[in-house]
Amino acid sequence: MSHPLLDAPISPLRQRLIDDMNMRRFSRETQRNYLRDIGRLATFLGRSPDTATADDLRRFQIEQQENGIPVPTMNSIVSALRFFFIQTLDRPDMARRLVRLAHPRKLPVVLSRDEVARLLNATTCLKHQAALSVAYGAGLRVAEVSMLKVADVDSQRMLLRVEHGKGGRYRNAMLSEDLLALLRQWWIVGRREGVMHREGWLFPGQHAMKPISTRQLYRIVVEAAQAADIAKRVGPHTLRHSFATHLLEDGTDIRIIQVLLGHAKLNNTALYAKVATRTVRAVTSPLDKLGLFKPGDISPGG
Structure with a gap:
């Protein structure tokens, strides 16, 4: 079934939406996701999404829930539609009809330091090792690693310039001495292979003019x-x-970690306190400070 957001050539509605996202410097991945999610509504309606009524949105969300769409996916669709109705159509009244659902956040999977070292050493080439080292050593999102350019490596200030962060936000990420040394090795190899250019991508894809x-x-x-x-x-x-x-286990202030990660809200960063096992083990229980129980004081009998 066709609709204006997916038809070729690009419809004025789709172009206006793309312009709105470009103006806010949304990443390519975010733009692709928003177009896809707004396309879901258009497919449901069987007509242009800008003709949706409040009842249409209600029925759309009910159908998603009945079809078993995961809550995080449903909330992502809500984000896309809210942007569409508020920014592109200037219809904030419709955006208020969209319901975000609460859901418990899963604890993130975290590797031990030994596991990180093993993983980085298991890569098959220097480019791959360097890219994954940037993800770990600077805490970048995968899309941020992909969009880095050679010029984003600031060896004078020991920073990585992230110009395509989440929501189009710009920030500086940390650049350690070891990471800089690895990137310099990759620069030498990449230049020798003819894929690295001073104005090009830090990690080119199969075609040197496109990022990985x-x-x-x-x-x-x-x-x-x-x-x-x-x-x-x-x-x-x-x-x-x-x-x-x-970083949290090493005692780095959580607000500094928030800045390094580019989190808009501290709550997102605070989640890591739940998986920082070394931090938990470093805390002395108030029970221990009472001094009631000493080794050998308690009889093994019932």
């Missing part, structure tokens, strides 16, 4: 985890989770 895809980065992580005999379910974001958790 997020899908390929995901595949690289999965294959490296398998080669390293890591049983946990691992993806590129696992390295970002591990970065934040290990």
